[in-house]
Amino acid sequence: MTPDNLTPEAASGATAPEQRQDESSGLKGLTPKAKKQRLDRLAELAAVHADEKGRSLWAEAFRRVRKNPAAVIGAIVLLLFVLVAIIGPFLVPYSPTSTAWADQVKEGQNIIPGPSSEHWFGLDHNGRDEFSRVIVGARQTLLVGVVATSLGLLVGCLLGGLAGSAYALGGRRGRQVDNAIMRVVDMLLAMPSLLLAVSVAALLGPSLITVMIAVGVISVPVFARLLRGSMIAQGHAEYVTAATALGVRRGRIALGHVLPNSLAPVLVQATLTLATAIIEAAALSFLGLGNPDPAVPEWGVMLTDALTRLEVAPRLTIYPAVGIIITAFGFTLLGEAMREALDPKLRK
Amino acid sequence: MALLEVEDLGVTFHADRDVRAVDGVSFAVDAGKVVGLVGESGCGKSVTSLALIGLLPNQNTKRVRVDGSAKFDGLDLLRADRRTLRDIRGREIAMIFQDPLSSLNPVVPIGVQVAEVLIRHRGIGKHEAERRSAELLDRVGIPDPRRRLKEYPHQLSGGMRQRALIAMAVACRPRLLIADEPTTALDVTIQAQILELLKELVREDGTALIMITHDLGVVAGLCDSVNVLYAGRVVESAGRHELFAHPTHPYTVGLLNSIPRLDALRGEELTPIRGSVRDVLAWSAGCAFAPRCDRAIETCLTGPPSLEGTNHSFRCVNPEVVP
Ligand SMILES: Nc1ncnc2c1ncn2[C@@H]1O[C@H](COP(=O)(O)OP(=O)(O)O)[C@@H](O)[C@H]1O
Ligand code: SF4
Ligand SMILES: [Mg+2]
Numbered sequence: 001m002t003p004d005n006l007t008p009e010a011a012s013g014a015t016a017p018e019q020r021q022d023e024s025s026g027l028k029g030l031t032p033k034a035k036k037q038r039l040d041r042l043a044e045l046a047a048v049h050a051d052e053k054g055r056s057l058w059a060e061a062f063r064r065v066r067k068n069p070a071a072v073i074g075a076i077v078l079l080l081f082v083l084v085a086i087i088g089p090f091l092v093p094y095s096p097t098s099t100a101w102a103d104q105v106k107e108g109q110n111i112i113p114g115p116s117s118e119h120w121f122g123l124d125h126n127g128r129d130e131f132s133r134v135i136v137g138a139r140q141t142l143l144v145g146v147v148a149t150s151l152g153l154l155v156g157c158l159l160g161g162l163a164g165s166a167y168a169l170g171g172r173r174g175r176q177v178d179n180a181i182m183r184v185v186d187m188l189l190a191m192p193s194l195l196l197a198v199s200v201a202a203l204l205g206p207s208l209i210t211v212m213i214a215v216g217v218i219s220v221p222v223f224a225r226l227l228r229g230s231m232i233a234q235g236h237a238e239y240v241t242a243a244t245a246l247g248v249r250r251g252r253i254a255l256g257h258v259l260p261n262s263l264a265p266v267l268v269q270a271t272l273t274l275a276t277a278i279i280e281a282a283a284l285s286f287l288g289l290g291n292p293d294p295a296v297p298e299w300g301v302m303l304t305d306a307l308t309r310l311e312v313a314p315r316l317t318i319y320p321a322v323g324i325i326i327t328a329f330g331f332t333l334l335g336e337a338m339r340e341a342l343d344p345k346l347r348k
Numbered sequence: 349m350a351l352l353e354v355e356d357l358g359v360t361f362h363a364d365r366d367v368r369a370v371d372g373v374s375f376a377v378d379a380g381k382v383v384g385l386v387g388e389s390g391c392g393k394s395v396t397s398l399a400l401i402g403l404l405p406n407q408n409t410k411r412v413r414v415d416g417s418a419k420f421d422g423l424d425l426l427r428a429d430r431r432t433l434r435d436i437r438g439r440e441i442a443m444i445f446q447d448p449l450s451s452l453n454p455v456v457p458i459g460v461q462v463a464e465v466l467i468r469h470r471g472i473g474k475h476e477a478e479r480r481s482a483e484l485l486d487r488v489g490i491p492d493p494r495r496r497l498k499e500y501p502h503q504l505s506g507g508m509r510q511r512a513l514i515a516m517a518v519a520c521r522p523r524l525l526i527a528d529e530p531t532t533a534l535d536v537t538i539q540a541q542i543l544e545l546l547k548e549l550v551r552e553d554g555t556a557l558i559m560i561t562h563d564l565g566v567v568a569g570l571c572d573s574v575n576v577l578y579a580g581r582v583v584e585s586a587g588r589h590e591l592f593a594h595p596t597h598p599y600t601v602g603l604l605n606s607i608p609r610l611d612a613l614r615g616e617e618l619t620p621i622r623g624s625v626r627d628v629l630a631w632s633a634g635c636a637f638a639p640r641c642d643r644a645i646e647t648c649l650t651g652p653p654s655l656e657g658t659n660h661s662f663r664c665v666n667p668e669v670v671p
Contacts, residue, residue: 236405242451245403246465246516247438256464260455 027222027276032190039222042265043229045342061264064341071341074333081327084135085142092132097295102127112313121319124302125309133297134319140291140298141327144212144281149273151216156223157266159185163224164231164262165254182228188221197280201289208291208298211284218280219273226269230262237261264342272335275328282324299323349422350376351556352400352524356416357426359392359399359580363411369395371580371631372416377524382550382557384567384588386603387577393560396577397526400425401441402433420524439469442517446529448509452501458485458512459497465519484515489545507538514545521553528560543570565607568592576600579628579636586660594669596662598643635664643668 027035065071104113105127114122121130159181166177188196200214235258243253284290285300299320306316359370370392377383385393398404399414402425406412418425420441445451453461462484463477478497485493488511501509510530517525527546531539547570550557559571567574567588574591576584576599584597595601602621623640634649647665655663
């Protein structure tokens with residue numbers, strides 16, 4: 001990665017590990033100002049919409065992504081993860097909820113049986129097959145990540161699209177609508193994301209839906225600011241002038257022309273957000289705000305349960321943690337490669 | 349009465365310093381006629397045409413002042429309200445831009461872009477619009493129009509893209525077409541084809557055309573009358589034959605001498621106008637062309653020369669020939 005990849009803030013004062021953390025989780029750990037700068041840069045890219053040969057931005061970016069080994073690795077990791085999440089539960093050797101081997105666990109004597117040929121990852125503290133639980137947990141994790149990101153994407157794009165259209169349609173009323181929406185969005189963006197998520201989750205009470213909503217809420221301002229910026233950048237494009245010169249209505253230009261051209265950066269951000277969503281969902285579950293139902297294994301909850309038995313069976317923390325790390329890593333690799341492919345400044 | 353009568357059109361951009369990009373330009377376009385606006389890059393051609401249809405960036409705000417009048421069929425375009433203008437654009441007046449690639453939306457199929465103009469102004473359904481779009485593509489010489497309708501701009505060649513844009517512009521048979529350097533971005537061989545197409549279309553439909561170009565060669569084959577612009581003002585205006593037979597303003601003569609000619613003797617050199625458009629004088633101080641003019645005399649710097657003559661007018665105190 002080129003030094004350009006770092007925001008000015010990150011590049012100057014920060015130490016190396018902090019930089020790494022910034023990159024691995026998209027926007028996490030950035031100051032609100034740096035967050036905005038990064039989003040705005042991504043939004044600007046919507047305006048660079050074709051190269052000299054006339055290939056579309058999409059085709060060009062796709063070609064570049066395919067040549068990037070990091071992107072390919074990310075894509076493969078994700079593909080495996082999605083496969084496991086979808087078909088894994090049908091293939092697991094045992095039911096993830098069966099406590100058929102509970103008699104082998106003697107917590108009083110600190111005995112939780114480890115890996116064996118019957119139980120590849122061993123048993124958990126309730127005597128359930130850990131391997132089956134990890135595999136089935138992948139589905140929950142994917143579900144939370146995808147639903148939360150979709151929620152944030154939907155609401156964020158509605159807000160951002162509304163603000164962007166209002167701005168593009170112009171007039172004093174348009175600017176007012178845009179201003180009002182963006183003031184709220186920037187306020188949300190300035191809040192530390194985990195604090196926001198915990199507040200939302202505390203309001204709603206612990207459940208899987210709570211985690212999805214809480215994690216979705218924190219990505220709302222990200223998508224809103226991105227789409228709005230992207231639409232405004234597109235608004236100056238020549239095809240907008242050309243369509244206006246033929247009398248095409250402003251609403252139609254905003255929705256039929258500007259919006260579809262503004263989506264590339266949003267797509268990139270969605271990939272990056274999936275990574276953070278998975279981490280944040282795990283964090284909320286870990287804090288006890290997730291699904292309390294033990295029948296549905298989830299990596300974050302498994303991690304919490306395992307942590308109280310860290311001395312007895314440290315391996316029980318490793319499985320879900322590695323699962324979370326690998327998945328988030330896959331989304332981040334692919335997302336960063338896509339961002340790089342879109343941004344001429346980041347190309348090597 | 350002329351179809352379009354532009355009277356004293358002026359455009360001032362209020363930025364760090366004020367830029368008077370167009371300064372008292374007057375010309376008329378009769379129904380079915382082709383009028384050329386000619387001049388080097390930066391002389392105010394695009395600003396003139398955009399001002400006419402109300403599409404200058406920030407037009408009607410404090411940052412841009414537009415004065416004068418532009419009567420289209422009696423309606424002053426510069427003072428028309430937004431709604432009226434929006435109905436006129438595309439239906440009565442249509443515009444073709446220089447760069448066909450960036451003028452088309454890269455992620456919307458060609459067919460949708462053509463059809464939306466028809467749907468907007470003709471109030472027809474999607475299906476009917478698609479049928480007519482295919483006819484239009486056929487009319488502008490795009491082979492296999494049914495298939496092309498579904499393609500995206502990057503799948504078409506430069507010439508085909510410009511044809512598609514022309515199809516969009518003539519879709520509603522406007523009475524006036526404004527073409528802003530429609531061939532500049534194209535290969536030479538394609539340029540001739542596109543000019544031929546434009547000529548044919550306006551003749552068949554009886555459309556008036558404002559042809560904007562920096563190339564007097566384009567004007568020679570197409571225009572009925574010509575206005576030569578320099579630094580935002582008309583410096584010479586005449587019928588095509590008159591202009592080519594008796595070029596009067598030293599700038600026009602300079603432009604003519606810099607056109608490559610097929611009948612030129614081998615080894616004969618083109619004589620480009622010396623200096624560049626950046627060497628302009630403010631019109632208030634004298635003739636803006638004086639820093640580049642071989643015929644400049646002292647009187648040229650005593651004040652702005654006025655436009656003389658009626659059928660063949662020119663703005664010069666020491667012209668080459670007096671018409
Ligand atoms: N938005 C603007 N703000 C300030 N100056 C402008 C703007 N648009 C054009 N100009 C100036 O107006 C002059 C004429 O530009 P233009 O009409 O585009 O020239 P051309 O004849 O090449 O089409 C140029 O000198 C340009 O710098
Ligand atoms: S007025 Fe003078 S400087 Fe201007 S074009 Fe005529 S001769 Fe040249
Ligand atoms: Mg121009």
